[in-house]
Amino acid sequence: MRRAIAGLLGAGLVVGALAGCAPAASDRPLVVVTTNILGDVVGELVGDQVEVMTLMRPDADPHSFEISAQEEARLRTADLLVSNGLGLEEGLQQHVDAAAAEGVPTVEAGDLITPLAYADGDAEGLDDPHLWTDPTRMVDVVAGLTDSLETALGDELDAGELAASSAAYTAELRALDAEMASAFAAIPEAQRALVTNHHVFGYLAARYDVAVIGAVVPSGTTLAAPSASDLDDLVSAIDRTGVRAIFADSSQPDRLAQVLADEAGVDVAVVDLFTESLSEPGEGAETYLQMMRTNTERIATGLSP
Structure with missing residues (x-):
């Protein structure tokens, strides 16, 4: 019996020693973000004060990307869940809803702005979720995220540091807006057609x-998928307006855009843009600010004489 007890005590000491050597779990609060665009923005706001887990990989499609069981489990333990909303994360919405139902604090970027509605197509009248293509809308998003972070994380976050980061990033967004306004104004008005x-x-x-x-x-x-009549209507619009380029998302095959360019019977280039996702490092859209500057340069070049 004494030997058995001694053995158990020894085993316990070994387990305790091993536990003491194991790396401690992060004691920082966890913010989970659905899209990589918003993940970059949140990271700029909180720096290393917070663990930011971004669910969407670079070059992914926000409408259809999925997450692992491990990511879903962590999502439900987040101190704050940040999503784009307005129907963007179609493949992820059930997980966002489940986390909110279990009490995870959530904030949607779409709730922080006055959204625009689609003007035509099969989504006509519905809210457009692609709010990040206007940096001034992102100024409102940053203000709302700053408030949500402060509310959700409280004393776990240095409020002064958060305020300073928010002000600095807002200044960068306003500078980006000025750059984009100048670039688009330089394009002849008749050629500003996308x-x-x-x-x-x-x-x-x-x-x-x-x-x-x-x-x-x-x-x-x-x-969604286009119909033959959709393509016919677009070919007619291209012929009528004489557009110089069709812009295709870099994460999506451009076969349809190329076919349309050929069918239009005019010299129309197909230009890749980073429209809904950041890229891998070194590919032109590693951050939100870089993505918007790259897109602006490519659109301006594609539409200019």
């Missing part, structure tokens, strides 16, 4: 006086 893979630039168009004359997929989601 054709894209799907309807994604409504906010940009409203902000910078750009006309969106159509989309290969006349929908707010990449999960």
